[in-house]
Amino acid sequence: MDYIKHKVPPVREDRLMACQAYGGTCGDLSKDSKKGCLYASKRTFSQTQGCQLNLSLGMISSMRDAVMVIHSPIGCGGNLIQNAGINKVFQKLRQESAVGLRWINTNLSEVDVISGGEAKLRQAVLKAEREFRPSAILVFNSCVPALIGDDIDGILDDLQKQVSAKIVPIHCEGFKTKIQATAYDSVYHGLIRNLVGEDKGSKPEVVRTLEEEAEHQAVISKTVNLLNVGSMSRIDEEELVRLLKALDLNVRILPSYSHPDDFTYAHEAALNVSICATHDDYFVEHFQQMYGIPYVMRTIPIGIANTNKWLRDIASFFGIEEQAEKLIAAETAELNKAIEPFKAEFKGKTAFLTGGEVRILTTAELLHNLGFEILGLRGYHFDKYGEILLDEYLEDVPNSEKAIFNIGSGQVFEQANLLSKITPDLFVGHIGVNGSAAKQGYPIFPLFGQSDDYLGYKGVFEVATRVSRILKNPAFNKNLGSNTRLPYRDSWYEQDPFTYIDDSASVAARIG
Structure with missing residues (x-):
């Protein structure tokens, strides 16, 4: 990857061959993505996009x-x-x-x-x-x-x-x-080209003695850039910083709420730590190429399993696996005890999730571990990073290959059709589509909120408690569903939801 020398970054369709139209099952998607032909799929009708x-x-x-x-x-x-x-x-x-x-x-x-x-x-x-x-x-x-x-x-x-x-x-x-996530590349492209590097900063160059320089390098050797593009709340930040500091690491958070000068020495770090490949691959891969800084970008720390993976990947780089395992053991023991009552409460409940590919897969695994059956997922797009995470999800969650997987940003008509057929107990969605699902009468749990926590071990407990409250009192959305209707004809709900996707796998038998 070497796009920084160009004034304009490429779009995701060209750089990652990202798919923006698909309908099938999780198992179908895993197989089709490995064939390398998802990029060719398209819609004959599109309602809107980001x-x-x-x-x-x-x-x-x-x-x-x-x-x-x-x-x-x-x-x-x-x-x-x-x-x-x-x-x-x-x-x-x-x-x-x-x-x-x-x-x-x-x-x-x-x-x-x-x-x-x-x-x-x-x-x-x-x-x-x-x-x-x-x-x-x-x-x-x-x-x-x-x-x-x-x-x-x-x-x-x-x-x-x-x-x-x-x-x-x-x-x-x-x-x-058509891939809205290209925005992350566009912003990082501008920041790297114009703010990163000592020659770009407004602060004067620091002159250090040999002893001071050795001390400075020691700090850098334990410093990580934790990347937040607005996809985690301040409470989430504090939880991840807590976990990283428990491993004796220094944390710098970029780019949200940062100062332009913070980027000047952003390359003075031992490791870049991403919470989502969809957001950060452009940044971390360029930093590795330009400054030799490695990165961790395997998953987002949502749920016990993925938080454990995230911490182990970071600990492996620093050679502190034993310290990390002690932290993981202590945190998971306390958390498992706390969420045990919720597992009985959620047993037999079903859920449908929509949002970014990385976030919905990890959140689905969290809900599965709480007792939910995941009926389907709907990602904004899908690329090689989603493929890796989907394969891990299929391995970790039994029978998940039969769940529906729809790809498309803004296609509310497809979502409405799907929901009318699978009727989940809980809808988990991002801003922009939650209102539509609410008008169909489904209880809504926001996939992300700027005032709530979702990440790390604390996030698991907080998600469980909020979902519990929502399911205990769904009266508002049920009344809304009984008294409103979406602007689609009854004949549309009788069709296959993926009618307008070329080369999609038919799942009529699965959801009919």
């Missing part, structure tokens, strides 16, 4: 002492309004001064589509520098300037000579990819 601009904003909008310039019509980036208050709260939770979000939209008009928006971009960047004096200006390129051919990089190269802030171009045009 935008990588919005995901890019969600990933890096929390950066401290930075201003976002969104080069777009006024509507793009409007979702940031809902994040403004959340951002302040979580800054305070990190004992930081609460500034909130600062962004400028270039407000491209119909006239700008014809004459170009370069002048507005220039004005916006200079305004960001003049009014806020930030350490970094993050410039997000949207669909419109990409289509009309604005020379974003040329303008920003010229403006960098006029402003003191580091300018970070982020090419995240929504129309370029």
